[in-house]
Amino acid sequence: MDPVHKDLLRKHTLDLCEDLLVSDTIVPFLYQEDILTAAQVDEVQSQSTDRKMNLKLLDILPNRGPRAFHCFMQALDLEFSWLKDRLLLDLRARTETGSSCSRLNETPAPGGHGDIWCLPCSLGQKIPSDQELSRLASLLGGEWEAVLMDLGVSAAALYRCRADHTLSHHGTTLAALLLWRQSEGKNATLHRLERSLQAAGVHPSVLKDVLL
Incomplete structure (x- = not known):
């Protein structure tokens, strides 16, 4: 953890x-x-x-x-x-407090152990693979809809993903992430994911686990 x-x-x-x-x-x-x-x-x-x-x-x-x-x-x-x-609100406050100094002073590689992790600049324009999106889908909890909507996936598309995978939270989330990547093409980058994760109150270190 x-x-x-x-x-x-x-x-x-x-x-x-x-x-x-x-x-x-x-x-x-x-x-x-x-x-x-x-x-x-x-x-x-x-x-x-x-x-x-x-x-x-x-x-x-x-x-x-x-x-x-x-x-x-x-x-x-x-x-x-x-x-x-309540936990996510506190986590977001901690992230916002520490993010500016973290970005100035460190860019740890995936798997690093800094308390505040941010995406290295060298990986920002990378388009996530199927495997990486699958890992992300397994890590996202109730925030998944907020993340996908911030990424630009419509409510109607999210509804279809839920309908197609009624028994699998992972399947629903992965289908929506794949839909986002397909629709955005070269703009579906890890940097864009990072921004939407932060907007939804998800700690950016999730991407560290995704990129293992």
């Missing part, structure tokens, strides 16, 4: 522990998305109170790989969207 995301969850531990009920939907969703193992599900659900279950989950999540934060955001969107919005 990105250090910025770890710090964000640590900062909001009290809020999350007081307001979440993880056993009904969040833990099963994270297991479904291969973020938690069966043993970790048992470990969380064996705790004696909801608060202890929340603490145990927040203790496990930071060590569950680069998809863990984004899948947790998707899980929150199922029943606790207001908590997700």
Whole structure:
């Protein structure tokens, strides 16, 4: 998990522990998305109170790989969207505060470990591949529609993508991203994606995971 995301969850531990009920939907969703193992599900659900279950989950999540934060955001969107919005608002504020100094002082390569990551200039005009768009589709949660609409994909086109992939969030998002790339041609660049991710409140480090 990105250090910025770890710090964000640590900062909001009290809020999350007081307001979440993880056993009904969040833990099963994270297991479904291969973020938690069966043993970790048992470990969380064996705790004696909801608060202890929340603490145990927040203790496990930071060590569950680069998809863990984004899948947790998707899980929150199922029943606790207001908590997700609070986290993303704080994340956006952190990104905006640190972005100017980050762009002046560093351009880490994909896979770097800076707390604030931005797209290296050398990759800005690259058109993302099918594989890279598939990775992005797996990382985007409830913000996917805002990202695609900022990219210029119409509401009608998004509706068709949902209708064609009713049982797959990944399939819906990937279909919309492929549609954007096809319609924009040489303008469908990583730099354009970065701008729309930021506009939708998605941390730019998502692209670091996409470009692995």
